[in-house]
Amino acid sequence: MSPQKLIYLYARHWDDEDLCRLEMRSFFGYDSSTNVLFSSIQVEPSRSPFMKERLDVLFEAQSWEALIQRAASLEMGSETFKVINLNTRTLNSSSKIEIADRRKLEREIGLQMNGEPDLDHPDVVFGFVVIDGYWYFGKYVEGDSVWRRHQNKPHSYSTALSTRVARTVANIAAPNPEGVKVIDPCCGIGNVLVEALSMGFDIVGSDINPLVTSHTRDNIAYFGYTCEVKPRPIANITETYDVAIIDMPYNIFTKASPEDQLDILVQARRIAKKVVVVTIDTIDEMIENANFNIVDRCEAKKSSFVRQVLVCE
Structure with missing residues (x-):
């Protein structure tokens, strides 16, 4: 048949x-x-x-x-x-x-x-x-544009991924999420977490900033979802996951230095088999130094602002 x-x-x-x-x-x-x-x-x-x-x-x-x-x-x-x-x-x-x-x-x-x-x-x-x-x-x-309903929430940052991009990145990370353990270790206000949870992902989040994670939990609860969100640096994560989603910090308050970015990638290699990285910088060499291979990629554009989305294994 x-x-x-x-x-x-x-x-x-x-x-x-x-x-x-x-x-x-x-x-x-x-x-x-x-x-x-x-x-x-x-x-x-x-x-x-x-x-x-x-x-x-x-x-x-x-x-x-x-x-x-x-x-x-x-x-x-x-x-x-x-x-x-x-x-x-x-x-x-x-x-x-x-x-x-x-x-x-x-x-x-x-x-x-x-x-x-x-x-x-x-x-x-x-x-x-x-x-x-x-x-x-x-x-x-x-189709139902679920992501549109997530645009209005208690806390929003101008530098966060849009709900549309966040949902797409979650799909790229885990196209078949059943049985897949996912982590967003630099979760910010949780746009990726909300989109992933709305699609039934088994996902947890963390961020180095305790104030940010408090806002993340508010946003998740606002839409009726629940998941673990901890204030911690990625170096303190001991569990392992099938895939990690990392939106590299880039605004003036949290911008990661090249050394910080490399450390995030090295730690990601330690905790996850596959990583989807969102970055405004070209970090191909850094990805290679963290012992990853870029298996697919694209650009996510908003007028003249461009993010790179890298699928790494």
């Missing part, structure tokens, strides 16, 4: 292109230069700030008429349904279908299906889409 085909539809700003594609590679093992990605690997769209929708393909056809015929063979039983067209924007070589035409197609295919339609509260939502001349039909899964 061949693996199920899943279609992921993306939307991202050009500033996020590189970051989004690193997240794609972390989830799926390859990336896409377009807003469409095909895979047999199942990921909840709500995990990614860039992944908007997923279509779990039930069948495909080379023509609209053939797709309708296949849809007519579905047996819905007592379940109500709704059908939506996903061509709301250009997808690869397929142009956007205007809303009036999308509604016409939805009605046409819905009338051929065996079951009771319910446009307001359906038991099942189906989707269909044309991409590069092929029509696909399947179960529709819509």
